[in-house]
Amino acid sequence: MINVFHIVSNKTWGGAERYASDLVDHMRHDPDFYVEVVSAKNDDIIEQFQKMDIPVSILPLKGMRDFDSPVRLARMLRKGKNIVHVHTYRDAVTAVMARIISDNPDTKVVFTPHGLKRPKLNYVSKKVYRNIDRYVFVSQFAYEYFLAHAPRLNKSQTCVIPESVLNTDTSAQAPVPDLRKELNMAPEQALIMFHSRLNRDKGIDVLLNAVAQLDRKLYKLVVLGDGQPKAVSRIKSFIIENKLVDNVRLYGFQRNVHGYLWQCDFGVQPSTIVEAQGISNLEYMKQGKPVITTNNGAQPEYIRDMENGVLVKPNNADQLAEAISTLCNDRELVLKLGKQAKQDFDTNLKYSRFYDKITTLYSSLFL
Numbered sequence: 001m002i003n004v005f006h007i008v009s010n011k012t013w014g015g016a017e018r019y020a021s022d023l024v025d026h027m028r029h030d031p032d033f034y035v036e037v038v039s040a041k042n043d044d045i046i047e048q049f050q051k052m053d054i055p056v057s058i059l060p061l062k063g064m065r066d067f068d069s070p071v072r073l074a075r076m077l078r079k080g081k082n083i084v085h086v087h088t089y090r091d092a093v094t095a096v097m098a099r100i101i102s103d104n105p106d107t108k109v110v111f112t113p114h115g116l117k118r119p120k121l122n123y124v125s126k127k128v129y130r131n132i133d134r135y136v137f138v139s140q141f142a143y144e145y146f147l148a149h150a151p152r153l154n155k156s157q158t159c160v161i162p163e164s165v166l167n168t169d170t171s172a173q174a175p176v177p178d179l180r181k182e183l184n185m186a187p188e189q190a191l192i193m194f195h196s197r198l199n200r201d202k203g204i205d206v207l208l209n210a211v212a213q214l215d216r217k218l219y220k221l222v223v224l225g226d227g228q229p230k231a232v233s234r235i236k237s238f239i240i241e242n243k244l245v246d247n248v249r250l251y252g253f254q255r256n257v258h259g260y261l262w263q264c265d266f267g268v269q270p271s272t273i274v275e276a277q278g279i280s281n282l283e284y285m286k287q288g289k290p291v292i293t294t295n296n297g298a299q300p301e302y303i304r305d306m307e308n309g310v311l312v313k314p315n316n317a318d319q320l321a322e323a324i325s326t327l328c329n330d331r332e333l334v335l336k337l338g339k340q341a342k343q344d345f346d347t348n349l350k351y352s353r354f355y356d357k358i359t360t361l362y363s364s365l366f367l
Contacts, residue, residue, distance in 0.1 A: 002033050005036050032359070040058070071098075083109075083362050089119075192328075202225075206314075221249070265331075269281055274296050275298055308340040
């Protein structure tokens with residue numbers, strides 16, 4: 001049996017936490033692995049894993065100057081075959097130090113970088129990078145970006161395993177309202193959805209500027225997610241000032257995201273930053289829904305414009321408005337794109353494919 005420890009230290013729930021959550025949820029049923037989460041003291045994050053009956057160990061996880069966490073983690077790694085899977089550079093430092101202290105040659109460190117950040121290139125960081133057994137990149141784009149800024153990284157330490165999302169049984173989760181009924185929608189209106197953090201990086205401002213240009217009779221927009229109070233206040237003010245109150249509804253953060261997604265006609269995720277993958281887009285594809293997203297990252301690796309989704313330029317509200325209008329006015333196109341998106345997800349991106357590659361990687365580190 002291989003012991004797998006996922007370190008999750010962020011204060012808010014995001015793509016890295018979802019990645020780890022899906023993986024440990026699936027792995028806890030696999031007899032070849034024991035899985036545990038190592039988390040900072042954050043009640044919201046810890047609660048998510050405890051609901052799945054996943055063991056959670058709490059450490060400070062404060063990075064380079066935190067000597068307590070590596071020592072305590074090392075005690076957990078002294079025996080057996082261990083994988084420490086980290087999702088931030090800060091946690092990679094903790095994992096590498098713990099592995100050295102444990103003095104167990106059968107402890108391996110796996111690092112999945114989420115997002116696109118330039119690797120640190122100082123003396124200490126280079127030593128940390130050399131002590132990571134395997135880098136798992138979520139897309140070819142992320143892999144090439146990282147290597148472009150760390151040209152001396154040993155490529156034998158790297159691999160690309162495209163990210164996926166786990167099928168979720170929504171019946172066991174919090175009940176979800178009938179959106180079309182609750183929003184008093186006409187049959188011909190399109191139900192559009194956005195779900196992400198409510199900040200400019202994820203394109204919520206561009207989206208609101210785009211829908212403000214459209215005929216109000218065409219659509220209703222459901223926004224899932226939360227953000228900083230100032231950001232939420234700014235969004236609410238825009239909605240009021242542009243007379244969008246009847247067309248845009250903010251539902252806040254929802255745990256049962258899939259219970260909402262399956263009700264929409266299509267999604268819009270117009271990220272303004274360069275994306276390493278774009279997990280929200282995959283969630284629409286899995287549900288058989290087309291998504292309008294930006295072309296500024298890994299998205300073109302799995303979204304083909306006007307074949308299984310729509311690609312637009314970032315920060316271009318006019319082009320985004322045109323794309324939304326096209327889908328609102330062409331239900332046959334929406335169904336065609338959604339059907340192809342679902343087929344592509346099931347063929348290339350389904351979770352079982354991702355899981356097989358990750359577990360094969362884990363096992364290969366002990367050969």
